[in-house]
Amino acid sequence: MIFSHFTALVIFALIVSTVFAMITKNEPREQLRYGVFVFLSFLAVAFLVGWLMYPLPL
C-alpha cells in the first residue's frame, strides 16, 4: 500500500480530527464545527510548512 504524501496527510488529519472533535466537544454541531476546524488546520499548516521549506536545499 503506497499513498502519496498528500493522501497520507489527508487520511491522518481526517482520523485525528474526528477523534479530537469527539473527545473535546459534546454536542454534535460543536463536534462537527471543531472537527472541520482541526482538519482544515492540519492541511493549512502542512501547506504553509511545505512552502516555507521549499527554498531550502534539502
Add this chain to the structure above:
Amino acid sequence: MDQANEHVESAPQPAPVQSQPLHMAATLALCSGGWLVPGLAHILIGRWIRGIIFAACVLSMFALGIGMHGKLYDLEFDEPLHVFAFIANIGAGIPYWLAEHFNLGVGTMNWPSYDYGTTYLWVCGLLNYLIVLDAFDIAQGRKP
C-alpha cells in the same frame, strides 16, 4: 399575558444528564477493556455510537499503518528512545499483539510509505490512550 409569561418562565428546565459515577475498580476495569479493544469502554458505558466511531478510527489507522509497512517497536532497553515508540505502539491494545504474533509490524525501511506507516502506528496508539481517558472521565461522572 403576564400570567402566560410567568408560566413560560417558571416552566421546569430539563436537568442536564448526569450519569452516576462508577466505582473506581469498575472504572479501571472498563478502561482496561477500552485499552485492549479500542472503543470498547465507550460501548460498555452506553455511548455505543461514539465507541464504534472511535474503534473505526483507531483500527483503520492501525490497519493503514501496517499496510504501509510501518514498524511496530518491541521493548528494547538497548535503544532508550525506542521505549517511547513501544509505549505509543502498545496503546493500540490487542491489535498490537496480534500484529506482532503474525509478524506484520516488521517494517520495511526501503518502502516508500514506511515513515508514514510507522507514524500512523504510533498515533493510533496515542489516540487510544486519549479515548481511554475520555471513557474514564465519563465513567467518573466528570463529563456528560
